[in-house]
Amino acid sequence: MVGLVSTGVLYGDYDLIPRRDLWGVLRTLSAGILEEPWLVLGDFNAVIDDSEVCGRAADTSASMAEFRSCIFDTGLVQLPSTGCPFTWHNCSEGARSLWKRLDRMLVNEAWLEAWPDSSYICALPSTSDHSPLVLTGTHRDAEHAIFRFDNYLARQPDFRRQRQRKGNLTENVKMAKRFLDKAQTLFATYKEDLLLHLVKCCRTVYSEAIKQEIRMLKTACQIAVDEAW
Structure with a gap:
């Protein structure tokens, strides 16, 4: 049975400089969350690399590197996902059309130990220009594990x-x-x-x-x- 579970829902600023404050907050929180499962989800307004962008975007290699560094420093990993490959579209057509993977779920090692088969679905957008994220998975009972x-x-x-x-x-x-x-x-x-x-x-x-x-x-x-x- 799982005890305390930490969950954070966030929104990353559009600009790089304010986003650095968010990365700092996540690093601080990670230092105090060592044993319990931790899930962080939301619109990070950042991409990890060029594969998460389709279209002409202003994302720089520096902003991508800072996001990757934050994920590494906090000990978080991305949950597997299915569904839409990109979670946001700028609602434009032609040469101005832009897709990005801005929304995601990150978890720590304790989460994966408790829910090893967890993943999330990036569903089709409806009333928003972002894809809703749907978490799935079942808890593993360590006392009845099968080897x-x-x-x-x-x-x-x-x-x-x-x-x-x-x-x-x-x-x-x-x-x-x-x-x-x-x-x-x-x-x-x-x-x-x-x-x-x-x-x-x-x-x-x-x-x-x-x-x-x-x-x-x-x-x-x-x-x-x-x-x-």
């Missing part, structure tokens, strides 16, 4: 959920394909270098989504073989 594998375990909920993830991955592939089709349509119309870069970004995301689905299919096939035995 051996038997074929009958493949029929338990954890393994069934693993196979059900294929449905989520399929949706990711479809969504990535829609992004790619839209980008290719824009490039065919406007012939801008920026849109060509966007097409390449979307192609990379689409390719990665397909690879993830293939890996999951292989895992599901292996489970099916184990069940047959």
